[in-house]
Amino acid sequence: MMNYTVIGAGFGGLTALEALRKLDPDAHLTLIAPKPEFVYFPSLIWVPTRLRKADDLVLPLDHFLDGLRVDFQQAAASGLKDGGRTVITDKGEFANDGLIIASGGRFIRKLPGIENAIVPCSGAKEAQQIHDRLHEMIAAGGGTIAMGFGGNPVEPSGVRGGPMFEFLFGIDTYLRKQGVRDSFRLVFFSPAPKPGIRMGEKAVDRLMAEMKTRGIETHLGHKRKGFEPAKVKTEGGEFDADMILFMPGLTGPAWVQEAGLPLSPGGMVQADMTCRVQGWDKTYVVGDSGSYAGGPDWMPKQAHMADLQARAAAKNLIAECEGRPANETFRVELICIVDTMDSGTMVYRDLKRNVLFPRSVLGHWSKRLFERHYLSEFK
Numbered sequence: 001m002m003n004y005t006v007i008g009a010g011f012g013g014l015t016a017l018e019a020l021r022k023l024d025p026d027a028h029l030t031l032i033a034p035k036p037e038f039v040y041f042p043s044l045i046w047v048p049t050r051l052r053k054a055d056d057l058v059l060p061l062d063h064f065l066d067g068l069r070v071d072f073q074q075a076a077a078s079g080l081k082d083g084g085r086t087v088i089t090d091k092g093e094f095a096n097d098g099l100i101i102a103s104g105g106r107f108i109r110k111l112p113g114i115e116n117a118i119v120p121c122s123g124a125k126e127a128q129q130i131h132d133r134l135h136e137m138i139a140a141g142g143g144t145i146a147m148g149f150g151g152n153p154v155e156p157s158g159v160r161g162g163p164m165f166e167f168l169f170g171i172d173t174y175l176r177k178q179g180v181r182d183s184f185r186l187v188f189f190s191p192a193p194k195p196g197i198r199m200g201e202k203a204v205d206r207l208m209a210e211m212k213t214r215g216i217e218t219h220l221g222h223k224r225k226g227f228e229p230a231k232v233k234t235e236g237g238e239f240d241a242d243m244i245l246f247m248p249g250l251t252g253p254a255w256v257q258e259a260g261l262p263l264s265p266g267g268m269v270q271a272d273m274t275c276r277v278q279g280w281d282k283t284y285v286v287g288d289s290g291s292y293a294g295g296p297d298w299m300p301k302q303a304h305m306a307d308l309q310a311r312a313a314a315k316n317l318i319a320e321c322e323g324r325p326a327n328e329t330f331r332v333e334l335i336c337i338v339d340t341m342d343s344g345t346m347v348y349r350d351l352k353r354n355v356l357f358p359r360s361v362l363g364h365w366s367k368r369l370f371e372r373h374y375l376s377e378f379k
């Protein structure tokens, strides 16, 4: 009986486990992750504006893991040996016949004074922090909120901009509903003259027009210098802010550097379009941890991509272990709904098309329906 091991209990890891179980009902499946829980990141955007509670988006995995007969090892991977056949963790070593790495990405926290900003996509705790600060500001009579995001200069896919637009528009909508928008100044800052360009030119124009309509100020095209308590500093000037939300660029997890894995220039595990780690046998990477040579430069780091990669990786891992050709590649597509709390704009991009749908209430409700569908698996 084969022992397949997955590192990480996020979108990529859990989809990989499902796919492995479907393809090999008899295999021994092991999951290594720090906690037996799954964080549903896409709905964190609704925590500050009270559409969701942070705790409701952290789901226990017991039911899911029992159903798939997964041997859960509560541990954090810290290295690999024997060419990937042994995972080293803080709780000991675990042998495997094949490995899928899905331990997510890591934010580059190098900007001076970054501790003065909330990094909203780190998790449920940070989303709750934004909620608390926002409501303190409302109680205190308003103020300035600055929001921005950065990239990884040597890894085009190492950027997470979509959720920042959603926090921005969601907070704007919420403040309007509370009747206090006039007491707030919202400023969006980015070193890119066209932030979010990976969604396509038309999408960026739409987002910028939306900011103008909503009275959101922009500070674009200036390299960031850092943050101070209540201040954003760029080469194009500085401005005060009572709350700063900043999403830095993404790099690979810290532990992969110790593991001797091949890394892309941006610090992610280097794979190809079959998700196989370059030069390593029976070792695959999926989701935000990886860099996939051969894909377009707009390839997103998204849950949806992690799912597509996980299915391809599971198929290839089993094929490789059974001595069959392992040449399944994953489909590259960007599906992004930029939510505003009461409506949403959907952007679709693949190798042939780049379509921007009109903003509508349907966009918002599709995001909610997708959430319900995804989360039902854990109940």
Ligand SMILES: Cc1cc2nc3c(=O)[nH]c(=O)nc-3n(C[C@H](O)[C@H](O)[C@H](O)COP(=O)(O)OP(=O)(O)OC[C@H]3O[C@@H](n4cnc5c(N)ncnc54)[C@H](O)[C@@H]3O)c2cc1C
Pocket (backbone or CB within 6 Å): 007, 008, 009, 010, 011, 012, 013, 032, 033, 034, 035, 037, 041, 042, 043, 044, 045, 075, 076, 077, 078, 102, 103, 104, 105, 120, 121, 122, 163, 253, 255, 286, 287, 288, 289, 301, 302, 303, 304, 305, 306, 337
């Ligand atoms: C606010 C927000 C909104 C988003 N909205 C969307 C959206 O609308 N649509 C979309 O498609 N994507 C969205 N994304 C992006 C999406 O959530 C990520 O791309 C996705 O989570 C990546 O999946 P992953 O499996 O690679 O990593 P993750 O989901 O980050 O999971 C990583 C897992 O690895 C574990 N881990 C970490 N270190 C170790 C270690 N050393 N050993 C073992 N385990 C470890 C973690 O605990 C976690 O379980 C959003 C992200 C955020 C933050």
